[in-house]
Amino acid sequence: MKLLIVDDDLHIRRLIGIYLRDAGFEVTEAATGEEGLEIAQREPFDIVLVDLILPHYGGFRLCQKLKSADSPPRVVITTGDDSQHSRDLADEAKADAFLAKPFTREQLLAALQF
Structure with a gap:
């Protein structure tokens, strides 16, 4: 299963990438x-x-753009702000899902099960 991680925090992005590669996902990072x-837009992701919270082009806007595609991927929003x-x-x-940081490996994998 192809998965794209979009997070401006290098440490978090790399750690999530390790978890997901170990779980069998084909991971790309941005x-x-x-x-x-x-x-x-260049390649499809599951x-x-x-x-x-991303600088300049935020996650909210990115999610909207991704979901407006003809064959949209499933999108999981992550954030350190677990507010309503x-x-x-x-x-x-x-x-498709919301995951508050910090989260465990198990919570991450559970959020990706659709």
Whole structure:
């Protein structure tokens, strides 16, 4: 299963990538919303893991753009802000799942099971 991680935090992005590669996912990483969108427009992904708070081109906007595609990927929003407002933004952007940071490997894998 092909998965794209979009997170501006290098440490988090790499750690999530290790977890998911170990679990059998084919992982691609992007550091910005713009980079994530460019990659997602070039090749199809089954799942895109998007940090809600990204500089310049935020996760909310990226999720909306991804979900407007003809064959949209499943999108999981991640964020350190576990507020109702963040959850509402994820719902409004049509995210398939919401995962609050910090999360465990088990919580991450559970969020990716659709």
